Amino acid sequence: MRVIAEISRWAIPLLLLFIPVFAYLKNVPVYESFVAGAEEGFKTGVRILPFLIGMLVSIRVFVDSGALEIVSSWLQPLFSVLGLDSNFAAIIPLAIMRPLSGSGALGVATQLINQHGPDSFIGRLASTLQGSTDTTFFVLTVYFGSVGIKKYRYALKLGLLADLVGLIVSVWIVSKTFY
Amino acid sequence: MVNLIWLFMLATGIIVSAFNGHIENVTVSAMKAAELGVEVAIELIGVMSLWLGLMRLAEEAGFIKGIARLFGPAIRRLFPSLKPDSPALGAIIMNLSANILGLGNAATPFGLKAMQELQKENPTPDEASPAMITFLALNTSCITLIPATIIGVRLKANSANPTEIIGTTIVATGCAMSVAMIVDYLIRHRRRK
Numbered sequence: 001m002r003v004i005a006e007i008s009r010w011a012i013p014l015l016l017l018f019i020p021v022f023a024y025l026k027n028v029p030v031y032e033s034f035v036a037g038a039e040e041g042f043k044t045g046v047r048i049l050p051f052l053i054g055m056l057v058s059i060r061v062f063v064d065s066g067a068l069e070i071v072s073s074w075l076q077p078l079f080s081v082l083g084l085d086s087n088f089a090a091i092i093p094l095a096i097m098r099p100l101s102g103s104g105a106l107g108v109a110t111q112l113i114n115q116h117g118p119d120s121f122i123g124r125l126a127s128t129l130q131g132s133t134d135t136t137f138f139v140l141t142v143y144f145g146s147v148g149i150k151k152y153r154y155a156l157k158l159g160l161l162a163d164l165v166g167l168i169v170s171v172w173i174v175s176k177t178f179y
Numbered sequence: 180m181v182n183l184i185w186l187f188m189l190a191t192g193i194i195v196s197a198f199n200g201h202i203e204n205v206t207v208s209a210m211k212a213a214e215l216g217v218e219v220a221i222e223l224i225g226v227m228s229l230w231l232g233l234m235r236l237a238e239e240a241g242f243i244k245g246i247a248r249l250f251g252p253a254i255r256r257l258f259p260s261l262k263p264d265s266p267a268l269g270a271i272i273m274n275l276s277a278n279i280l281g282l283g284n285a286a287t288p289f290g291l292k293a294m295q296e297l298q299k300e301n302p303t304p305d306e307a308s309p310a311m312i313t314f315l316a317l318n319t320s321c322i323t324l325i326p327a328t329i330i331g332v333r334l335k336a337n338s339a340n341p342t343e344i345i346g347t348t349i350v351a352t353g354c355a356m357s358v359a360m361i362v363d364y365l366i367r368h369r370r371r372k
Contacts, residue, residue, distance in 0.1 A: 147298040
């Protein structure tokens, strides 16, 4: 645990030291090569800009309108059909938000943790969910956009399937571990 | 599917705002989000340039190839369509390592670099290749050993044990990743026949 935290802390400084020194020893013109590579950063940033804006506008309009609460309340009966406690329903907004927006999901998770308490069932579940799934929808649009892919084929379904599995396992493992 | 989700979010947001009598919120949200998009992209340009510069050094020194040769055999099974010495493998490994260590802003440049390399081997340039889909599924379901942000939130909320969710997180993400890889394998297998 401690060790992993230390690795995270040291990883970037060590890479910043190790790669240039290693390249220099291999007779690479370090500064010139670095600049040549860095040039690509600008091009990539400009290329993904329209995808970022398109996605952010749609997500923001949806989230700010309060539509998330409405969609969540539609999904609530589903939980009772599955025989789950109505307690679980509090997690739905986070589960919907998580694939869409990283900062949005963190906001919802923080609110849930503060409202229900970090060591409550919902607090632990929100923490687990936040750490175990990713902003799938967002990542896909930006990554595919950066290389000009228009047809995603089964990529989105696969990514969202992983998120769904993450949600189900989170509910199961949190109940199992702590209760 | 992306078109539909995009339209659904936008239209639902506008209709709900109209019903709630806050239609002017739509204008503010849309403009703010567009500005935010530029901010994110500009910030990303800085970090991207730094990592892509470093990545170029690592490439020219043969470091990325070395990493690909070292860790490649394990990862390559998931990408049977790639050439055995594909430069994409190095970038994919760098991206996954950054993800596992929770270095989010280093992961994105490596990931975009990997996409560029994968696109070079893509026979259908406007359609996602199987290797890209595998990579993205791996990328989004990948384990993070220390979910630092959420631990910070729990700490601030006075949790008795802020890090107790690391174990549950690893189990959940591990299951998600395994299911994604198995389903991905089955889809690729079925389509090849």
